[in-house]
Amino acid sequence: MKHFLSVKDVTDLNQLITSGISAKRDPFADNDLGKNKTIGLLFFNSSLRTRISTQKAAQNLGLHVITMNVGQDGWGLEMEEGVVMNGDKAEHVKEAAAVIGSYCDIIGIRSFAELQDREKDYAEIVFQQFKKYAEVPIINLESATRHPMQSLADCMTIEEFKIKERPKVVLSWLPHFKALPQAVANSFCEWMNPMDVELVITHPEGYDLDPQFVGKGQVIYDQDKALEGADFVYGKNWSSYQHYGQVLTSDPSWMITEAKMALTDNGKFMHCLPLRRNMKVADEVLDGPRSLVIEQAANREWSAQAALKEILLGLM
Numbered sequence: 001m002k003h004f005l006s007v008k009d010v011t012d013l014n015q016l017i018t019s020g021i022s023a024k025r026d027p028f029a030d031n032d033l034g035k036n037k038t039i040g041l042l043f044f045n046s047s048l049r050t051r052i053s054t055q056k057a058a059q060n061l062g063l064h065v066i067t068m069n070v071g072q073d074g075w076g077l078e079m080e081e082g083v084v085m086n087g088d089k090a091e092h093v094k095e096a097a098a099v100i101g102s103y104c105d106i107i108g109i110r111s112f113a114e115l116q117d118r119e120k121d122y123a124e125i126v127f128q129q130f131k132k133y134a135e136v137p138i139i140n141l142e143s144a145t146r147h148p149m150q151s152l153a154d155c156m157t158i159e160e161f162k163i164k165e166r167p168k169v170v171l172s173w174l175p176h177f178k179a180l181p182q183a184v185a186n187s188f189c190e191w192m193n194p195m196d197v198e199l200v201i202t203h204p205e206g207y208d209l210d211p212q213f214v215g216k217g218q219v220i221y222d223q224d225k226a227l228e229g230a231d232f233v234y235g236k237n238w239s240s241y242q243h244y245g246q247v248l249t250s251d252p253s254w255m256i257t258e259a260k261m262a263l264t265d266n267g268k269f270m271h272c273l274p275l276r277r278n279m280k281v282a283d284e285v286l287d288g289p290r291s292l293v294i295e296q297a298a299n300r301e302w303s304a305q306a307a308l309k310e311i312l313l314g315l316m
């Protein structure tokens with residue numbers, strides 16, 4: 001694998017899931033693979049899980065790790081070409097990416113959607129520019145439109161906990177007062193498409209995702225109806241794609257409670273975290289036996305390890 005930006009970079013999803021599951025059983029089996037190589041992790045936005053799990057996975061593979069909060073500690077980076085740099089950005093990505101690429105064998109980047117300009121966010125300029133100028137493999141640690149490390153951990157978690165051959169997986173929008181990106185929801189759908197699952201997506205009207213990600217997902221606007229018979233409920237808030245970046249409603253009746261979960265077929269609850277309790281999901285669900293959020297977050301280490309292993313094999 002040359003880069004890890006989306007599911008499109010994956011040649012064999014089953015093999016990648018199996019690789020994650022075997023890394024979990026035997027974390028240090030490939031401890032020599034990254035020897036004398038360095039990965040740089042660049043964060044333009046906050047992180048708990050991605051930062052720690054990716055560092056841990058890289059160390060399990062013998063890589064040296066350098067982590068930088070570019071959003072806070074680095075020079076402001078200009079991403080556009082041919083502009084007069086007389087604003088607040090002191091450095092151009094052409095130099096920054098080339099320099100970091102000279103220090104690191106792999107670069108992981110987190111850069112969220114700004115939710116101001118849809119075309120700009122969906123063009124993924126930060127990733128395109130780093131890919132162009134760093135000349136080393138680029139790993140997506142959550143971009144404006146996707147979060148593949150999360151989605152791979154989600155696939156692993158569903159594989160581990162499913163009790164039916166073809167489980168029903170419901171992606172449900174959850175209420176939030178803040179405008180959040182569509183990346184996790186987009187990516188989840190994109191990764192569920194090649195999986196052997198029935199995918200249902202439920203959200204209030206006006207929250208339809210970009211159709212390129214929905215694929216085989218069936219959209220049902222009635223949350224109760226969508227939840228019927230679900231084996232997995234994957235909760236997430238996102239802001240509107242059509243009315244780009246807007247919060248159209250934060251209707252509390254969309255919160256996942258035990259009463260909502262009772263509509264499922266003894267379904268399990270999943271969420272990428274972080275989440276705001278009793279706004280998106282009730283304590284009773286998160287503290288009960290249905291919640292998989294901790295197992296899911298723990299799998300981030302193994303999904304990162306599986307993806308990094310493929311990248312390292314590509315460097316051989």
Ligand SMILES: NCCC[C@H](NC(=O)CCC(=O)O)C(=O)O
Nearest residue numbers: 142178180181183184272273274
């Ligand atoms: N990496 C996991 C999700 C990150 C981000 N959530 C957030 O920003 C939550 C912020 C808050 O609840 O204030 C998102 O939705 O894409």
Ligand SMILES: NC(=O)OP(=O)(O)O
Nearest residue numbers: 047048049050272273
């Ligand atoms: N789920 C996830 O990516 O968490 P962080 O934002 O804390 O990295």
